[in-house]
Amino acid sequence: MQTDSSLSKKVATEAEDILPINGTFYIEYYVGNARQAAYYYHYVFGFDIIAYRGPETGYRQAASYLLSQNKLRFILTSPLQPDSDIAEHIHLHGDGIKDIALWVDDARKSFEATVARGAKAVQEPFTVSDEDGEVVMASIATYGDTIHTFVENRAYQGLFLPGFQAWQNKNLEQRSVGLKYVDHMVGNVALGDMNKYVQFYADVMGFKQLVSFDDKDISTKYTALMSKVMSNGNERIKFPINEPAPGLKKSQIDEYLEFYKGAGVQHVAIATDNIIKTVSQLRANGLEFLRVPDTYYDTLKDRVGDIDEPVEELRKLGVLVDRDEEGYLLQIFTKPVQDRPTVFYEIIERKGARSFGKGNFKALFEAIEREQELRGNL
Numbered sequence: 001m002q003t004d005s006s007l008s009k010k011v012a013t014e015a016e017d018i019l020p021i022n023g024t025f026y027i028e029y030y031v032g033n034a035r036q037a038a039y040y041y042h043y044v045f046g047f048d049i050i051a052y053r054g055p056e057t058g059y060r061q062a063a064s065y066l067l068s069q070n071k072l073r074f075i076l077t078s079p080l081q082p083d084s085d086i087a088e089h090i091h092l093h094g095d096g097i098k099d100i101a102l103w104v105d106d107a108r109k110s111f112e113a114t115v116a117r118g119a120k121a122v123q124e125p126f127t128v129s130d131e132d133g134e135v136v137m138a139s140i141a142t143y144g145d146t147i148h149t150f151v152e153n154r155a156y157q158g159l160f161l162p163g164f165q166a167w168q169n170k171n172l173e174q175r176s177v178g179l180k181y182v183d184h185m186v187g188n189v190a191l192g193d194m195n196k197y198v199q200f201y202a203d204v205m206g207f208k209q210l211v212s213f214d215d216k217d218i219s220t221k222y223t224a225l226m227s228k229v230m231s232n233g234n235e236r237i238k239f240p241i242n243e244p245a246p247g248l249k250k251s252q253i254d255e256y257l258e259f260y261k262g263a264g265v266q267h268v269a270i271a272t273d274n275i276i277k278t279v280s281q282l283r284a285n286g287l288e289f290l291r292v293p294d295t296y297y298d299t300l301k302d303r304v305g306d307i308d309e310p311v312e313e314l315r316k317l318g319v320l321v322d323r324d325e326e327g328y329l330l331q332i333f334t335k336p337v338q339d340r341p342t343v344f345y346e347i348i349e350r351k352g353a354r355s356f357g358k359g360n361f362k363a364l365f366e367a368i369e370r371e372q373e374l375r376g377n378l
Helices: 004-011 034-043 085-093 107-116 194-203 252-260 275-284 300-304 311-317 358-375
Strands: 023-030 048-053 062-069 072-079 096-103 121-130 133-141 147-152 179-188 208-213 224-231 238-245 264-272 320-324 327-333 344-351
Touching: 023 085, 023 147, 023 179, 034 048, 034 062, 034 072, 072 085, 072 179, 085 096, 096 264, 107 121, 107 133, 107 147, 179 252, 179 344, 194 208, 194 224, 194 238, 238 252, 252 264, 252 358, 264 275, 275 311, 275 327, 275 344, 300 311, 300 320
Parallel strands: 023 072, 096 147, 179 238, 264 344
Antiparallel strands: 023 096, 048 062, 062 072, 121 133, 133 147, 179 264, 208 224, 224 238, 320 327, 327 344
């Protein structure tokens, strides 16, 4: 039996570059009402609604809206019939992330390499095309009902993907809040499954382990969790994998698993170049964030040293700060963005730091526990 120690040694090495990845191509959400959700992400998060695919474009299976902000691309998809796979996914999980699509140079090679190494095939390579060229895509399974789609679009000159048409609504003005790109995406899995998926990303996708946190790092008086961060070779893709750890009460991971009905994406961390400006705009747009006690800021500079940002501005907004050997980072976490306490967002600005805010874990998770208690789920 492989021990946790031997596993860590194995996956801590440099990633074997069996799967070159250029970045996140899109994140697809299955939601109950994609049209309404698209307007929520436009008015609150500042995304532009760029393109649409649905019955009006000749696509009868679902309705999808493409949202964009800088390098971020979200697809919001809703079913058109109650007996579809999409409808079943929403019935079980609520609104959530179905597909983390990865931009690759060769989708067929990526699919074949990962399946040969043990990935479960979801969709064998296929080509979609229109007058602007063609795109090759293929999908594999990962934790829960989440999938990875490999997207090869080097022969396509169109707006996004074949089948999507430009969304026309001249009444919508651009509302960007300065969100730039996906920094990392966190998956929650059941107790005992973290190492299984760490091994999956190491063996099947050639990822390396950047860092790990145990229940001593991530714990409060009542709850705890464990986490390992997996990354591809160029570190453009970073996937922390969380599992619950035994505690006196129900952890945030347990709550997520209960309401999402299984493993899935817990949160998306989105980078910005100016967190004060971005969070100020998001708050003005109505987005709700977790709050830590004001006392967190009384000793902030003693903990992290000198920073460029005024501490009082950070206190007013609730932005957290942490430092590692290479610099510091600023981060803040939203409350769940749907009624089930599942998916939420992190806004992050890196000032050289490559870490994930370990120094903020205790204050952050105590804030999460306060929200759990209000919901009656602690």
